[in-house]
Amino acid sequence: MQIAVLGAGMVGRTMALDLATSHAVTSFDASADNLALLQTKNNNIKIQQANLTDYSSYQAFLNHFDFVVCALPGFMSFKALQAIINAGKNVVDISFFAEDGLQLDALAKQKNVTAIFDCGVAPGMGNFILGHHAAQQKIHSFECMVGGLPKVRQFPFQYKAPFSPIDVLEEYTRPARYIENGQIVTKPALSDVAYEYFEGIGTLESFNTDGLRSILYTMPQVPNIKEKTLRYPGHINLIQALIATNFLSTEPININGTAIKPIDFTSQLLFKNWQLGPTEPEFTVMKIVLQTETEIIEYHLYDEYDATTQTSSMSRTTGYTATAAVALVNNQIFTQKGAFPPELVGQQTNTLPFIMDYLAKRNVVYCKTQRTL
C-alpha cells in the first residue's frame, strides 16, 4: 500500500517507521526538523513539508494514497480526520480531539471508508478490550488504570509528559466522568486519589480523569466503567496545591501592569520541568480489570522505552496499536464502513486477538489473567 502518515512527531514517526517495513510511506509535517529526523532513521520514507491546517488541500495531496494514518495535535485533528474521510480514504487516527468522532460516521459510510479514531493505548487498547469482552459476556464492571511515567523520579513532580503537556493540564482540570450503575457520574478532576501497588514499579497514585470519551455512550450494556490515571505518589498533591492557589486559573491577574492568565505562566514553567528528554527512559503501565458474574479478568501492560531504536514506550504502545488497526483493515479482517472508536471494532471478536498478536511481535505484551469469583 501507499500510506500517508500525517504528523511526524514522536508517535507519527514511530508509526511511519513501523508501516515502512511493509508499505510505501510518505510522512507529512509542518516541521522540517521532524521530517529530517525521521529520514535519518529510514531514508526510504518519503517526506513532505505541508501546512496540514489547509484542510481543503487534503483531497488533492491524498489522491494517490491507499490509506491514511493521522497523528496530529488535538486542536486540528478532528478537521483533518473529516477532510481525510471526505477524500475517500481509509484512516486510523491516534489524535486526542475534543470533538465527538462518531459525528463523522454518516460521512464515512457515505464515502464508503473505514475510519478508526482514538486508536492508541488510552484511549485505544482499553476500548478494544472492553468491546471484545462485552460482545461475548455480561460485563458488570470495567476499570482501566493507565499512566506514562519517567523511569527516574525527579523532585518535585516526578513526571515527564510523553505527549502534549497542555493536554495533561487539561486532563487535570476537566471534570471527570465515569459510569456507575448505568448512570454517568461527574466528579472533580483529580478526585478519588488512591494508592495502587504495581509489581516491579512500586506504589503509584490513581485518580479520576475524563478519559472514557466515546465509551460513555457506546457501551450501555456495561453498568460500571471507569478510567483512572496513574502518577508517582506526591504528584497530584502538588497539582492540587497549584489549583487551590489559582496557579491554573484562566482568570487574568495584573502583573506589573500586564494582564496574565495564571495558566499561561504556570504551564510554561511546568512544561519546561516536564519535558521528556529524547532518550530519557519512560514506561507505560496499564491495568484493566473486568468483572463478570462469575470471574475477574485482568490485563496488565508494562512497556519500556526501547533504547536500541530510541523509541519511547508511549510511542510504541500508542503507535503500534494504530498500525495494528491499519493491518486489521488492510487484511480485510475488519471491513465495516463508518467511523468507529475501538470498542466498536473490538465487538467483532476476532479483532482483539489480531491486534494483540501484532503488538506482541513488537514486544508490547498484554498479560491476561482470569480467576473465578
Add this chain to the structure above:
Amino acid sequence: MQIAVLGAGMVGRTMALDLATSHAVTSFDASADNLALLQTKNNNIKIQQANLTDYSSYQAFLNHFDFVVCALPGFMSFKALQAIINAGKNVVDISFFAEDGLQLDALAKQKNVTAIFDCGVAPGMGNFILGHHAAQQKIHSFECMVGGLPKVRQFPFQYKAPFSPIDVLEEYTRPARYIENGQIVTKPALSDVAYEYFEGIGTLESFNTDGLRSILYTMPQVPNIKEKTLRYPGHINLIQALIATNFLSTEPININGTAIKPIDFTSQLLFKNWQLGPTEPEFTVMKIVLQTETEIIEYHLYDEYDATTQTSSMSRTTGYTATAAVALVNNQIFTQKGAFPPELVGQQTNTLPFIMDYLAKRNVVYCKTQRTL
C-alpha cells in the same frame, strides 16, 4: 512622655495602644485608613498622615517628642532609624531591615541617645535571652525555634503571613547562616527540615532560616547558635517544589510577549492565599534551648490571638517586647548610649526580668525550665 510611633500597621497599632495607657502618643503613617482604624480603638491617640520616606523632615516633626518607636516596612526602616537618631531621640525599632544596625552605634553615641533595634519577638526576645545567659555563664549552644501560624490549617500551604509576605519569601530563598563550633556555616534556605513536636500544637516542621542577624557577630563567646523557623508539615515541601520548578526565580520569562519575573507572579498568588484575616486566630510559638556545661535551660512561648481586643499574637509578642524596651529606657534601667541589638541590652542582666515581667502583665508568658545534664 510624648511618644511618636512611626507606622500604624498591625504591630505599630498594637504598640501605640499599649503605650497610650501611660503616655501621650502620636501615630504617623502614610495610610489614612491605618490611622483611622487606630483612632476607632483609642481616640486619645493623635494621628498624623505623613510621608515617612522624607527622612529630612524627621528633625522637625519629631522635635517635641521624648521618645520614638518605629514599626515601618523593612525597605525604609534603616534610613528612618538613622533620621530618628540624627534628630537626637531615643528610639526602639521593630522593623526588619537589611542593613546592619550596629553601623548606627557611633552616631547614636555622638547624639547621646539610646537606640534599640530588632526589638520584637524574633529577632528580639531570643536575643535578650541569649545575651542574658551568656553574660552569666558559659553557654555551649543556643537554639531558637520560632513560628507564627494560623490556628486553622487550610490546604495547601496551611499558612497565613502575620507580617509582610515578601519578607517571608525572602526568608525562604536567602541562604541561612548559623554558628557551629565558633564558625559561621552557610546552608541553603529551607535546609535541615525536621519534625518537632509541640505540646498542644502537634508536630511542626523546623528548617534553617537566616534570622540570626547581629548575633552572628556579637556573641563570639557562644560557639553554637542556631535559629530555625516553624511551619505546619507539608508547607516547606510545597515551597521547595515551587523553587525547584523556578516559580520563585527572578529571571524573567516571556509570557505572550511580556517579560515577567516568576517571583512577581508567584508572590501575587501566594500573598492572596496567605492573607491573614483581620480577626483570624493565629498563634506564636517559640522554643529556646540553651545548653551549658551542666544544664539545659529552655524557654517556651505559646501566645494566641486576643479576640477581645482583636490583637494578633504576632503584634502582641512583637509589639509588647518593643514597648517593654521603651519602659526599660524610660525607667532608666538601661541607660547606655549607642545603637544596640537586644542581646547587648540583655547582657545587663536586670533587663530580661524587667521585660519578662512587662510581657507577663500583658499575658505574653515565657515558661522557663531548667534541668541538670
